[in-house]
Amino acid sequence: MYLLKSTQEVPAYSLEQDPVLPGKLFSIKTFEGVRPHQSELLVPHKKEYYMFVLARRGGSRHWVDMTPYETRDNTLYFFGPNQVIVKEEPKCMWGTALAFDKEYLALHDNASLARLPIVRNEQNACELVLSEADIAFTEDMLAKIQKEFNQPGEWQQRMITAYLTVLVTYLSRLYSEQYESMMTSSDSSFLNKYQAAIEEHFREIHQVSEYAALLYVSPGHLRDVVKAQSGKPAITHIQERMVLEARRMLFHTEYSLKEIGFDLGFSDASYFSRFFKRETGATPAEYRALTREMYQ
Template sequence: MNLIQNEQPIPVHSLSDDPILAGELFSMIRMEGTLSYQSELLVPHRKAYYLMVFAKTGTGRHWVDMRPYTIRESAFYFSGPNQLIVKEEAKPIWGTAFAFTAEFLALQDNASLGRLPLIRNPHNAHELLLNEADAAFTEDLLDKIYKEYNDPGEWQQRMLTAYLTVLLTYLSRLYTEQFEQDATGTDKLVLKKYHAKIDEHFREMHQVSEYASLLNVSAGHLSEIVKVQSGRPAIAHIHERLVMEARRMLFHTEYSLKEIAYDLGFSDASYFNRFFKRETDLTPAEYRASIREMYH
């Protein structure tokens, strides 16, 4: 597997510069066998958009963060902005892929889509397994969406939104069934907002009190809600996000431990080393060595 070398930034691909799915706010393609993947997709990278892929059949393996996914027949794969993705090699695949940006979700007609479980992805999942009926329903709707996508006109946007709403709602129901998402409520919304703020600020904010200020609640109230809703202390969610990003960089890049520590907002590498050891029972160097030995 290719790695990012020292001092080489992790590339971020916008939808407009994607070599396969190039578009502005929304794009869609049919995949009918081997794709001519550009070399930049075969090294660790981030996508600045949402990617949805229905794999009717195919081969190959890709990684989202540190988790490998081998293509399965009639499965649905999805990822969101800023996750670290890499394909091991170009392999043939048949199916349909579509992508859209956060700006697309912000359009008035599409606002409800951004609230769906599949898009919010609270379980950090990236694969839905479809039975025969689910696959047939998904494929039929994708055929309708593809037809509208290639038929510009006055009603195109409304038809795309209507079909996408049905498809993503249907897949969100499957998502909740497969990943057992619990009921939402006011407190659950606070937890989701807390996670969203952590995603935005984890590099520079490491304290619960800082996030409480952003959410306009007291640190004690935030800690209580997070503990009740998740079963874990509020600080654990911040630490989990920092460890996740550290693992991404240790696995996918050749950055030094000092560079990773600095990127994650630690004042010195020794403190980062102690933090990572406390959270994972391994030093960063030990983790890097073990994960490379396992997968390279």
């Protein structure tokens, strides 16, 4: 496995930079026996966009964060910003991939897409199992989107937005069904705001009271609402996000424990180690050794 040096950041590729799936804000492409781009193989990287891939023929292997996946036939895979991806094998791919970035979601007609469960991806998942009916529906919608994408015209963007909304809404229903045991049925609008604030500030803000100030509510109100909407204490959301980032860095990089701790806002490496062991049951060094063994 290629490990990033302590002087390297995890590469982040924009949609415009993607050599296989190029596009400024939105792109779709069908692959028939195409190999992954060599520059991405075995290199931990992030995508600065959302990507949905209907894999018609599986067999390749990749990692999302610290989880390995063997690509399966007729299965949907989805990725978003911040997830660390490693493509492990140069095997050919058959399927269709579509992608769009945050700027595309910010457009007025597309704003509702950002609120759908599979786009928010609160479970940090990346795989949907599809029934035959799901496959037929997904293939039909992808074909309609690709047809509009290949025929520029006055109505192109509206048609793409309409089809994309139907497709992503349908996939969000499947996402909710498959991950419903981990999801809350409560109204989660405030929870979403809280999680978005954590995503933006988790490196420098570790206290619930500081997030309450950002969201213009009292700490007590924030704790009560977050617990009611998620079933977890507010502080747990902060800690889980910090642990996820620590795991990513321990697994994919050669950063020292001091460097990882400093990146996450800890002034002392021993304090970071105690925090990590309290949350995971293993020291950072033990976790790094165990996950490297798992990868081999």
